[in-house]
Amino acid sequence: MPYTFSQLHIHISAQDRPGILAESLAFIVETGWNVVDIKQFVFNGLLNLSILLDGCDESRIPPLREALSAYAEEMNFKATVYPWETDTRPDAPYAHRSVVTLLCDSMPSAGFLEITRIFADLDINILRIEQLGSGDVHALEFVIGTREAHSSEEVLDALVKFKENYRVDIAVQEETYFRRNKRLIVLDADMTFLQCEVIDELGKLAGVGEEMAAITHQAMNGEIDFESALRQRVKLLQGLPVESLEQLSNVLPLTPGAESLVKILKYLGYKIALVSGGFQFFIDKIRDNYGLDYGIANQLKIENGKVSGELEGQIIDAEAKENALVSLAEKEGFSLRQVVAVGDGANDIKMLARAGLGIAFNAKPIVQRQARASINQSDLKLILYFLGVNGKDLNELDEIVGQGKLQFWPKG
Numbered sequence: 212m213p214y215t216f217s218q219l220h221i222h223i224s225a226q227d228r229p230g231i232l233a234e235s236l237a238f239i240v241e242t243g244w245n246v247v248d249i250k251q252f253v254f255n256g257l258l259n260l261s262i263l264l265d266g267c268d269e270s271r272i273p274p275l276r277e278a279l280s281a282y283a284e285e286m287n288f289k290a291t292v293y294p295w296e297t298d299t300r301p302d303a304p305y306a307h308r309s310v311v312t313l314l315c316d317s318m319p320s321a322g323f324l325e326i327t328r329i330f331a332d333l334d335i336n337i338l339r340i341e342q343l344g345s346g347d348v349h350a351l352e353f354v355i356g357t358r359e360a361h362s363s364e365e366v367l368d369a370l371v372k373f374k375e376n377y378r379v380d381i382a383v384q385e386e387t388y389f390r391r392n393k394r395l396i397v398l399d400a401d402m403t404f405l406q407c408e409v410i411d412e413l414g415k416l417a418g419v420g421e422e423m424a425a426i427t428h429q430a431m432n433g434e435i436d437f438e439s440a441l442r443q444r445v446k447l448l449q450g451l452p453v454e455s456l457e458q459l460s461n462v463l464p465l466t467p468g469a470e471s472l473v474k475i476l477k478y479l480g481y482k483i484a485l486v487s488g489g490f491q492f493f494i495d496k497i498r499d500n501y502g503l504d505y506g507i508a509n510q511l512k513i514e515n516g517k518v519s520g521e522l523e524g525q526i527i528d529a530e531a532k533e534n535a536l537v538s539l540a541e542k543e544g545f546s547l548r549q550v551v552a553v554g555d556g557a558n559d560i561k562m563l564a565r566a567g568l569g570i571a572f573n574a575k576p577i578v579q580r581q582a583r584a585s586i587n588q589s590d591l592k593l594i595l596y597f598l599g600v601n602g603k604d605l606n607e608l609d610e611i612v613g614q615g616k617l618q619f620w621p622k623g
Contacts, residue, residue, distance in 0.1 A: 218247060218295040219264040219272065221279070225288030227258040235279065235290070239264065242275040258288075263295065305336045305356025308386035309366065312343075312597050313351045314586065315379040322377045329369050330355060344602030348593060354386060363583045382568070382584030382597040389548040389567055391599040396476060397536045397562065399554035400487035400494060400508070402431075403572050404591070406464040409489045410444050416455045419447045433557030433577050437488065437528045441509065449520030453513060460496045468592030473501055474612040475595065475605075482543055486535045488527050488558050507535050533561040553594065554578070570594060 221239075225231055232251065239246065239262070248263040276292045283290040313326075330337055336356045343350035355366075363383040374381055384390050401408045414423025423444050430440035476483055484505035485494050491508040498506035509527050512519040525531060532554075540550050552559070552566035555574040563569025563582050571582035572591070579585050586593050595605060 219244065220293040220295040221262040221264065222291045223260040223288060225258045227253045227256055231258060231288065232260060234282065235262065238275060238278045238282065242271050242278065244271065244275065304358060307357045307360045309355050309363065310384050310386050310390060311353040311355060311366065312382045313379045314593055314596060315349050315377060317349055318351065325373055329373060333369055334358060343596050344605065346602060350596040350602065367583060380586045380588065384568060389546065392549060393551050393567065393598055394545045394549045395482045395540055395543055396551040396553065397484045397486050397539065399556065399559050400485050400489050402555045403553055404466060404469050404485060406466045409463065409493055412459055413448055413451065416459065417448050417451045423447055431556040432575050437558045438526050441488065441526065442522065445511065445522055446520045448518045451518040453516050456492055460493050463493065466589060466591050468590040470501065471609065472591045472594060473503065475608045477502060478608065478612055484539055486532050486562065505539060529558040529561045532558060533565050536562050536565055568597065570597065
């Protein structure tokens with residue numbers, strides 16, 4: 212029976228070696244076919260090669276099939292020729308693409324089964340799976356396609372139970388040219404870039420640690436207004452000498468991975484900002500010590516060498532953080548889709564929502580419920596996987612920045 216087709220699809224599978232594509236193309240050229248598209252990948256030493264052809268009549272199918280089949284048998288690989296009926300196929304049935312990135316210690320087979328069932332139940336087609344890293348942290352990237360434009364929130368909602376069952380961190384992003392083209396990262400300071408709440412540490416120095424920590428806890432969980440909580444806590448610091456601030460600034464603990472993250476992002480050309488509900492005194496020192504581009508925070512009022520118990524200037528609350536992110540992007544000439552925001556508290560929610568990629572880092576439940584990405588491990592460098600960096604790239608970047616090639620690092 213004659214074929215009804217408009218294109219021809221050749222699929223080749225073999226143990227990978229140099230020359231298979233060239234050898235196959237020789238038969239295609241000899242039989243007069245035109246190459247429309249080529250897709251090739253190698254997994255664990257096995258080649259999968261697809262070549263799409265058109266431009267010739269069906270009488271030339273048998274010569275091509277016979278030539279390829281004979282050569283495949285001789286060289287011990289498999290070649291299959293399919294008439295490709297483009298008129299009967301729907302146009303771009305899964306046209307809307309997203310990327311789901313998973314970070315975990317390991318992924319059991321049951322986990323793979325569950326996530327693929329979740330996608331299938333949502334009529335989501337998996338277009339590609341890639342393992343970005345397989346060291347201490349496994350990083351997996353799923354490129355998915357949908358018939359309708361599923362929002363990131365819908366996909367995240369469907370993955371909530373999976374995330375709990377397998378203790379994975381997840382990011383969901385649209386697959387656009389902006390995903391791998393981020394240019395600005397805006398980080399919260401306390402409990403994000405730093406492994407402490409600075410104001411709580413000041414409270415300990417002032418002898419009001421327990422009272423201070425209780426107010427901080429309520430503010431970060433969104434239980435009380437941030438500005439009111441901030442003013443209450445600053446009032447508790449009245450009389451604290453500036454020397455105590457200097458002492459604390461020299462011992463502030465960075466979150467693991469923070470220094471490496473900054474070095475790598477600076478090497479890649481990112482602008483880096485700290486936008487904090489903390490205090491400018493400390494943010495300025497961090498900015499200068501680690502070569503950051505911007506530092507925005509609240510200004511403590513100092514009188515006669517002591518904290519007055521009051522603030523000066525604008526309060527950096529949730530709205531101010533959001534506005535700062537937008538202003539920095541505009542100043543640098545970046546789209547908001549090129550901005551990454553990272554934070555842990557309720558006052559970071561607006562900032563995370565406004566960025567192209569908002570990451571809840573070891574965040575309070577109220578923040579995790581609203582962010583499109585989350586990391587619940589104490590390593591800021593894991594953010595790089597959400598930016599499309601794979602394990603091989605990461606090792607190479609670590610080596611480059613570890614060799615002291617970054618002349619801008621640090622300023623101080």
